[in-house]
Amino acid sequence: MKNTRQERQADTRKAILQTALGLVAEKGLDKLSLREIARRVGYSPAGLYEYFDSKEDILWTLAKEGDSRLRRAALNIRPELPSTERLIQACLAYVDFSVHNAEYFIIINSLTTHRASLEEPASSESSYSVFLKIIEAAIDEGEIISRDNFCAEEITYSLWALIHGMGMLRLTQLRNFNADFESINRKAIETFIIGLK
Template sequence: MLELSPRQRRYYKTKETILQTAREIIAEKGPDGLSLRELARRIDYSPSGLYEYFNSKEEIVTAVCVEGLGLLSNYLNRVPADLSPADRLLEMGLAYLDFAREHPEYFRLIFASLSHEQTHLAKEAMNGDSPYHLLLQAVQAVIETGEFTVSEDFDLEDMAFSLWALVHGLAVLEQTHLTKFQQENPTQLYRRALRVFGEGLRNKNFLPDNS
């Protein structure tokens, strides 16, 4: 491996400082509170000097989001592989809630950015190591046990998307500090919700499609 020159080391150190400061601003003010002027002020740099490291504010945001997606994948990968498929899927949902609870700035930024259809970030979110791909694998494992059943009108991706919507919705609601979530244990609520979801998949007569 080639040793970096002093100039290269300074470059990468400054780039990491920019990203770290961007994370801090986002944590304090939310994604909309990040500006190149504020970022430059905090690291004692000129706004124009930031363009030596990033082409735009959007590129900085994307870089922070990619870090967040990697961290979320790490949370999901911590779930023991030797659990039963159903238990592993449950624990992955709980790990998702932990991520949202412990890293709210990443959680908010990732999905705010994805909603703006950033092409590079969308590709990162769907690659082989992404949280979505890990969820697909976990759902597929449950299907193979026969506990979830796919059909022509509700396939693997439909199932994974619905489960993601379930746990993501709980994570968002927990962050709103609604009265229900001050009284309810989100972990237990998720366990019950996933059980009801699974029972619905096994009950072919539940809410038949009349379309």
């Protein structure tokens, strides 16, 4: 064999994760079956247990990956922009990722419903800490005022709830609803920020 054992192990893990993610996108999370993953990846069901401890382990790995990508999406904003505009664009990027990578978003939320929060501090505070930093910058620059003891952390939580709800509603209750969500979402975020001045 050409590749080393570790490389092949890593490749197989990736293949399993990729297949699982595709199946979630295709058939929905509740129809995701370990046996179907095995079938598509060319293994027996038992064979997968050489690479993951359980089905939940697979989903957990995907959740961490998705969380990391969600974070990067919010982080990848042009830094030369004024901090409020940076905040708005980070929010919009968060919602955009949630909607266009619904598989990840659904997996993340299905797991955290029945467990604690994501372990690693970096991943855990993930998106949250990204927004917190931008908001703190905006406060420093005087573009936002934290009146009424509405501190940076609380503002961050509130904005997080807003954009999280936007993504969630879009994928659930408003799934078949057509509207110019991007424009509406921008107005909503702007409105909230105006209330902070």
